[in-house]
Amino acid sequence: MSLPRSSEPHCQRGDILLESLIGMLLMSIIGLGLVYTTSRVSVSQKDMNLHNLVVSKLREELQAGNCASSSFKPVASGETFAIQAHSRNVSLNIDSSTIDQTLCSLSVNAESLGGTICVGATACES
Numbered sequence: 001m002s003l004p005r006s007s008e009p010h011c012q013r014g015d016i017l018l019e020s021l022i023g024m025l026l027m028s029i030i031g032l033g034l035v036y037t038t039s040r041v042s043v044s045q046k047d048m049n050l051h052n053l054v055v056s057k058l059r060e061e062l063q064a065g066n067c068a069s070s071s072f073k074p075v076a077s078g079e080t081f082a083i084q085a086h087s088r089n090v091s092l093n094i095d096s097s098t099i100d101q102t103l104c105s106l107s108v109n110a111e112s113l114g115g116t117i118c119v120g121a122t123a124c125e126s
Helices: 015-063
Strands: 070-072 081-094 097-110 115-120
Touching: 015 081, 015 097, 015 115
Parallel strands: none
Antiparallel strands: 070 081, 081 097, 097 115
């Protein structure tokens, strides 16, 4: 037996449409959040790689015994960084003998690096 049809028009409420629109809105907010987070991580990683290149170059110069001002241009950056050399003479008195030694440090001051990076024995002392 079939159910009798009502002669009244069926009322459309649109619940499913409203729920799907809210779901799409929430998914788009989550997607935008993921894109923003990914872009911030990417920029941070680029900055850390540049920082690592500069520190490696400064350590390489110190190990080579180069305590002189110079400049270099990392491959990853279009910017040229000026290396400032700092040296200080130190005298040590041990068992009535004096040892004179020159301590050297190198530093780079650049806005793109977030300030000054110092490597060496007398780094950033002043």
